[in-house]
Amino acid sequence: MLKRLASSREALLVAAIGVLLVLISTRFPTFAAPSNLANVFNDTAPLMILAIGQMMVILTRCIDLSVAANLALTGMVVAMLNVAMPGLPIAVTLGLSLALGAVMGMANGLLVWKLDIPPIVVTLGTMTIFRGIIFVISGGDWVNSHEMSAAFKAFPRADLAGLPVLSWIAIAVIAAAGLFMARTALGRAFFAVGGNPNAAVYTGLDVGRSQFWAFTISGALAGLTGYLWVARYAVAYVDIAGGFELEVVAACVIGGISIAGGIGSVGGAVLGALFLGVIKNALPVVNISPFWQLAISGTAILIAVAVNARSTRSKGRIILKRAEQPA
């Protein structure tokens, strides 16, 4: 058990993040200070939340490219609503953004489930549609900081026991997702459906339905992040979080979630996101152009995929060994 833990991808990632932190702090000791680490965590919170939703989708052998567009659309809707009704309680805004995101996720899920369209095509399409809708409802205008109510903007930054609410929400999502994946039939179904769809059918699981729920959860989390994002940066426009969906997928891949489905964990998604978050926050500190960030993220993805491929290969050898072992 200990050996398995030590060789697990999560442990590997923790080690990689640790090495990264040590390297950076040799030159800039303040980077590894608890307060700065808390900042990095808070900064990475949206990526972590989205990566958890994406992980569930990828587990079922699908992919959700519409998360960033979903985030932007939900963010725009709640921002405009806030402008129209400044007195709306934050709880209602939160509930609304979850629901709106979930509905968009359901649209993806239904198209995949009922019409059997490949997920990459579905979400590529809905991604464009969602961005288009933002333009239509906003007329291309921005919702700026001074138009938003103070309470609307303050919520994600509010301090609760030393951490901003945004961080606490990420922690809550991590905990809930961990419980959900480990202890519910649907969470188990995600693994089964992605691990072997044929066998899942023969076991009485509905593959399409499981995928539908994965998309719904991913959409709800994207919607939730939409409000938090818009409130934190105090601005909403058509292109917010443009291209962010790829960063989300990257976090999952780095976190060891197999693109082929069936393998992955909440911890992996979170650590993959944190890995990217540390790099993103460290670059300006060590005075490297942020443009390098793309190259570094890309390299990290390639290394992660190579490590993945290697580990599955060595697993294959074990099967062979067992199979040929005299009974």
Place this chain on the structure above:
Amino acid sequence: MAGAAPTPPGDMMQMHAKDVAPKADPAEAAPLLALDGIVKTFPGVRALSEVELRLYPGQVTALVGENGAGKSTIVKILTGIYQPDAGEIRLDGRPVHFPTAQDATRAGITAIHQETVLFDELSVAENIFVGHAPRTRMGLIDWPEIRRRAREILDGIGARIDPDVKLRELGIASKHLVAIARALSVDARVVIMDEPTAALSQKEIEELYELVETLKAQGKAILFISHKFDEIFRIADRYTVFRDGQFVGGGPISEVDHDGLVRMMVGRSVDAIFPARTSAPGDEVLSVEGFCHPTEFDGISFTLRRGEILGFYGLVGAGRSEFMQALFGITKASAGTIRIGGMEIRIASPADAVRNGIVYVPEDRGKQGAITALPIFQNVTLPSLARTSRKGFLRLAEEFSLARRYTERLDLRAASLDTEVGMLSGGNQQKVVVAKWLATKPRVIILDEPTKGIDIGSKAAVHEFMAELAAEGLAVIMVSSEIPEILGMSDRVIVMREGRMVAELEGDDLSPETLVRHAAGIAEGDTHA
């Protein structure tokens, strides 16, 4: 029944005096391929320890042994996929090495695998020559030549297949012929056939035997790996037995009998292959009436009682699996009623079937059975999660105890129930699948080809277990293409042909001849079986 081989192998082997027929006696001819003292170790396991193997031109050598005896390892060594740790391979008496698969192919050694790897979207001719297509002087692919030679090779093995047709349009047996043609397209001198008849129907198997005779006549040395004794004695000239990675014995097939071979394989003799059953079927559990499907089957009606084993026999493609899939809710039937314990039920999905106590252990257990990335206990409890959870949350302790109960019952050996199923051997993976279904406490269990591709020892264990299940009152439907299994296990047999029920046989009506006759659609009295 015995095919008129060009040279009856039995007679040939008796001639031991060298001077009587110095040239015509292949047994005395030098082996084409000889392996000696081959050792292959994997971390922690010795897969082969100093085994020997001889292949003679124009002869079929059967390699027999239980699963894990080292048969696949030796094939991989012969085809250059593995390198032996020690030992010598001699081709025509000269030592050779095969560092890569290509070297083995170039030396004229070719293998037709259990699951042949072909390309569905390419034409037959392309499939035959992919990787070694003849070129024009310009270095481009010579299409007319490919077609001409593909035609030639296909004709040579008596296959009536159009080389221009796409592979995906062919049936499984024809695909097999294409695989053989591909193997022959490289001027093979040694042909390895690894369970070539596993997926074929009786008629197709006969055609394969004829093909083997053709290859023999061409002077090729054939290594034939099979679990089926009747076919070993039918087509092999020589035999070699491996057990636990060791060479146990070998020689002319005429010098050994059925029992002797089994004794060598298992180290003991297997007397009763099929368990004795006292069949006392109880109340009716399942009744199916007028079950139809627009394209696959038509008018299937039968009843099944507690403790009964109902066999479904037919050629491959007779619609047996298709019917079972509809009964289990994977595909939709167009008409028909199902009653469980007298109550009419509707099955629209596998979940409905499981809820009503019908479970299905599919034929392709690799693809359709276990979820290899999940641990054993999660595989076992997958269809029973509703029972192991409370207030929507799974209880791991409950899951473990359920999984333990059923894996112990099946004598599944694994380090822990936390082990990923992918780490288990094929036989153990199958036990996981069966345990999964038994844990749902079914009333009817459908076993599709339950012993396909497993060794004789495990086969007996499966049969034993099936008999136990029936004795406990479970109703069993067994789909099988193996006549001895159908005859040995079933209380009653339904024969299907071209999607229709053509016979329901019981008691004295059950004989290999009647089964084959009904399955193949041969009228009574016609002896050309």
